[in-house]
Amino acid sequence: MTERRYRIGEVAAQAGVSTRTLRYYEERGLLDPAGHSVGGSRRYGEVEVARVARIRDLQAIMGFDLEQICRILGIEDRLAQLKDEFQGDPTESRRADIVRQAYELYGQLDQQIRSKQAVLADFAAEIEGKLERCADFAAEHDITLPATAQAATSS
Amino acid sequence: MTERRYRIGEVAAQAGVSTRTLRYYEERGLLDPAGHSVGGSRRYGEVEVARVARIRDLQAIMGFDLEQICRILGIEDRLAQLKDEFQGDPTESRRADIVRQAYELYGQLDQQIRSKQAVLADFAAEIEGKLERCADFAAEHDITLPATAQAATSS
DNA sequence: TTGCTCCTCACGTCACGTGAGGTGGC
DNA sequence: TTGCTCCTCACGTCACGTGAGGTGGC
Secondary structure, three states, X not given: OOOOOEEHHHHHHHHOOOHHHHHHHHHOOOOOOXXXXXXXXXXXXXXXXXXXXXXXXXXXXXXXXXXHHXXXXXXXXXXXXXXXXXXXXXXXXXXXXXXXXXXXXXXXXXXXXXXXXXXXXXHHHHHHHHHHHHHHHHHHOOOOOOOOXXXXXXX | OOOOOEEHHHHHXXXXXXXXXXXXXXXXXXXXXXXXXXXXXXXXXXXHHHHHHHHHHHHHOOOOOHHHHHHHHHHHHHHHHHHHOOOOOOOHHHHHHHHHHHHHHHHHHHHXXXXXXXXXXXXXXXXXXXXXXXXXXXXXXXXXXXXXXXXXXHX
8 A cells, every 4th residue: 555646736736836846845845756757757645735835834933934944844854853753863862852942942932922813813903993894984984884795704 | 284295115014014105006006106206205194004905904814805995995995985974975865875775885894704713713722723633642652742822822 | 534424336135026938747 | 549648948927136337415
């Protein structure tokens, strides 16, 4: 039972990116195909598909550039390797180092997420205030407003 | 009592952007200085300072490109003009149009903010899960972890 | 008059988009 | 064999960064 392989177009479609983007990630050292066909076209596995999604999250949600993402993935890769099996890294201190690095990384990410959530909440309050003021203005001046998605949410 | 004027460097520092960025916004038609000195250097007022902050919010928080931001600011400008005074726009139907457009805009923004909040919440849960798994692994293998900002938050 | 800030080109960069021209695989 | 997908250049674009060389204002 060999693992299912995907062509670059399939991976791109799943992630909602272009094939050019996946080739660019490869060029920048963020994503290597699991293998190649005889003719030379790229073949990806589930691991790579998940990796693309992770890259997009770190880019779109957190706003990191590809170099920062490369460093983050490096730490996560070493952690995954450590968790999968104890092979490789020999010394106890080396092992502890990797776990500490990953713990610190996730702690930092968590802090940045919290601050993003705070900024978004402020922005949401601002926009909702403006929505209300629009509605007030419309009521005062006898303007009928269209139904918003807002209304659909509360139905 | 004339309004306080700011030089480009002051505005840039307040907004946390470069002077190049402000000149680029001008080039793209997003931000005009309130005036110029005799020698030709740009002078901005409070309105422009606020506008830069708004552009940055729409860029950094919502991820819009400058063309979308230009459209959003256009709607907001017309709405502000309408609210300040009833001068200008003559017909009632025109007035109603502007308010409806703004209401729809804010409704859309609100929806996009909500979906961003949902994605961020998912991502936060994922990262917090990883933090916990790191802590569990460390406990099992007698690895002492450093204090995180996490700890500082709960103190 | 001395600095710091401003000015306008203009080329560089990052993360891709978009053809051009050719080969691969069900 | 016919399409659709893949391949590698290579130039274009967006939102700026970064000097180069020169003028402005407290």
